Amino acid sequence: MSGPIIQIKDVKKRFGRVEALRGVSLDVSEGEVVVVVGPSGSGKTTLLRCMNRLEEYEEGTIVVDGMTLDSTNTINAIRCEIGIVFQSFNLFAHLTALENLMLAQRTVRKRSREEAAKVARALLAKVGIPEKAEAHPAQLSGGQQQRIAIARALAMNPKIMLFDEPTSALDPEMIKEVLDVMATLAKEGMTMVVVSHEMGFARAAADRVIFMDEGLIVEQATPSDFFEKPREERTRLFLSKILHL
Amino acid sequence: MEERNKNARPRELSFVVGGEVSIRQDPWWWLVVAVAAIIVLLVILWPVPFREIVLFARDGILVTILVTVTSYVLIIVVGLLGGLGRISKNKLIRGIASLYVEVVRGIPLLVQLIAWYFASPVIIHKLGLWLNSQPLIEYRANPIFTAILAITVCYGAYMSEIVRSGIQSVPKGQMEAARSLGMTHFQAMRYVVLPQAFRVILPPMGNEFISLLKDSSLVSVVAVADLTRRGREFMSAHFNPIETWFMVALLYLVMTIVAARVVSYIEKRSKYERY
Numbered sequence: 001m002s003g004p005i006i007q008i009k010d011v012k013k014r015f016g017r018v019e020a021l022r023g024v025s026l027d028v029s030e031g032e033v034v035v036v037v038g039p040s041g042s043g044k045t046t047l048l049r050c051m052n053r054l055e056e057y058e059e060g061t062i063v064v065d066g067m068t069l070d071s072t073n074t075i076n077a078i079r080c081e082i083g084i085v086f087q088s089f090n091l092f093a094h095l096t097a098l099e100n101l102m103l104a105q106r107t108v109r110k111r112s113r114e115e116a117a118k119v120a121r122a123l124l125a126k127v128g129i130p131e132k133a134e135a136h137p138a139q140l141s142g143g144q145q146q147r148i149a150i151a152r153a154l155a156m157n158p159k160i161m162l163f164d165e166p167t168s169a170l171d172p173e174m175i176k177e178v179l180d181v182m183a184t185l186a187k188e189g190m191t192m193v194v195v196s197h198e199m200g201f202a203r204a205a206a207d208r209v210i211f212m213d214e215g216l217i218v219e220q221a222t223p224s225d226f227f228e229k230p231r232e233e234r235t236r237l238f239l240s241k242i243l244h245l
Numbered sequence: 246m247e248e249r250n251k252n253a254r255p256r257e258l259s260f261v262v263g264g265e266v267s268i269r270q271d272p273w274w275w276l277v278v279a280v281a282a283i284i285v286l287l288v289i290l291w292p293v294p295f296r297e298i299v300l301f302a303r304d305g306i307l308v309t310i311l312v313t314v315t316s317y318v319l320i321i322v323v324g325l326l327g328g329l330g331r332i333s334k335n336k337l338i339r340g341i342a343s344l345y346v347e348v349v350r351g352i353p354l355l356v357q358l359i360a361w362y363f364a365s366p367v368i369i370h371k372l373g374l375w376l377n378s379q380p381l382i383e384y385r386a387n388p389i390f391t392a393i394l395a396i397t398v399c400y401g402a403y404m405s406e407i408v409r410s411g412i413q414s415v416p417k418g419q420m421e422a423a424r425s426l427g428m429t430h431f432q433a434m435r436y437v438v439l440p441q442a443f444r445v446i447l448p449p450m451g452n453e454f455i456s457l458l459k460d461s462s463l464v465s466v467v468a469v470a471d472l473t474r475r476g477r478e479f480m481s482a483h484f485n486p487i488e489t490w491f492m493v494a495l496l497y498l499v500m501t502i503v504a505a506r507v508v509s510y511i512e513k514r515s516k517y518e519r520y
Binding site for chain 2: 052080082090091093094107108153
């Protein structure tokens with residue numbers, strides 16, 4: 001595969017009168033970890049959701065893994081290759097952790113029950129909670145639920161992982177366990193796009209940090225450049241607001 | 246895998262089937278016992294007329310149960326289709342489903358029953374003449390069939406609303422998560438949304454069954470020999486309205502309170518992991 005695995009060109013999207021995205025272009029290479037930061041309402045979550053067409057966009061093009069996201073017939077095929085982790089976990093509430101990991105493997109990847117269970121157990125071990133295989137989501141802490149949600153996405157063997165503020169709904173003491181799993185994934189070479197307020201994670205794991213504001217990409221740089229010598233005034237303002245805490 | 250098969254599946258199964266039903270957990274079962282005991286005592290102590298009433302109305306009880314259970318199964322099918330139609334993205338399907346629900350809910354069940362019974366044969370007869378089809382011309386209303394049809398159409402509308410509310414009670418994120426894993430809309434509905442909606446709507450579905458059991462007495466006006474109609478026939482023949490209707494009421498009561506206990510039991514079981 002040549003060229004970037006995600007190619008976003010001049011994408012625009014509006015919700016009624018609000019322009020959520022005002023022409024965003026972004027390329028992500030295979031194995032790259034991109035962290036998107038910005039104030040709320042800056043369009044970062046919308047951009048992420050456009051990458052697997054949970055949101056439709058009006059103008060521009062998004063090409064993922066060589067497939068253009070526009071005709072409805074290929075969307076399920078593309079989505080298999082893109083795992084997404086939500087802020088609110090969205091584990092299937094009526095299924096156990098193991099069944100959560102197995103369902104899409106069985107119905108979409110058409111794996112046998114034995115194979116799906118084997119993959120699921122291996123991933124539960126990878127995210128550090130093999131003993132919770134039979135637990136239902138309501139019996140688990142937020143951190144455990146989010147780690148299972150990551151494992152559920154990984155079970156499809158995606159080429160890309162999208163994270164939509166994965167730690168924003170967590171109690172402070174659970175954030176690290178989720179970030180650790182994500183850092184491991186980054187180290188293993190997974191292509192990742194992460195919308196997050198975790199500057200520590202951005203500094204440690206990102207190859208590139210992107211700052212969005214008012215539906216536009218304002219600045220992008222390596223983490224060290226981004227945090228040490230931001231070029232744009234708006235970036236400096238944003239960083240000064242969040243970093244002094 | 247072994248421990249999963251042992252633990253998870255049977256629990257799921259017993260949750261639907263009902264497991265053991267214990268009088269210790271639900272004292273209202275004593276009411277069932279009391280009503281049943283009264284019926285048995287009356288039949289033993291005063292065989293005339295109570296034993297005669299029960300024997301006379303025996304087939305009527307079976308007809309009542311037949312009409313109720315058959316309609317209920319069909320109502321669930323109609324309700325599922327209607328409920329999915331009400332939230333369909335397709336405007337035509339949504340329009341048809343909404344029109345069906347709004348129109349049918351606004352007409353009394355008794356009127357619908359009578360209309361289906363008396364009007365549908367005339368319409369089918371006319372249709373037969375127009376199409377020149379002999380079986381349609383000779384069509385005569387089958388009371389039980391027409392009654393089940395009318396009840397299904399009417400209750401199907403209410404059930405559609407129950408199903409719709411159940412589906413809408415499942416958080417949107419569940420559908421999004423399923424779709425983002427590559428599942429089709431149908432798969433996401435089938436494996437993720439409907440199983441969760443089902444737990445929410447079990448209690449109202451059970452209540453519909455109890456209402457249906459009682460409303461099935463309306464079919465007696467369209468020549469279906471159900472419990473109510475058999476009661477009326479017995480009263481006309483023996484001129485003892487007090488004993489007849491006392492016994493008929495007791496027979497309905499014992500059926501409805503058994504159904505109510507089962508509904509309450511299922512409701513309790515379905516609470517075990519509400520989130």
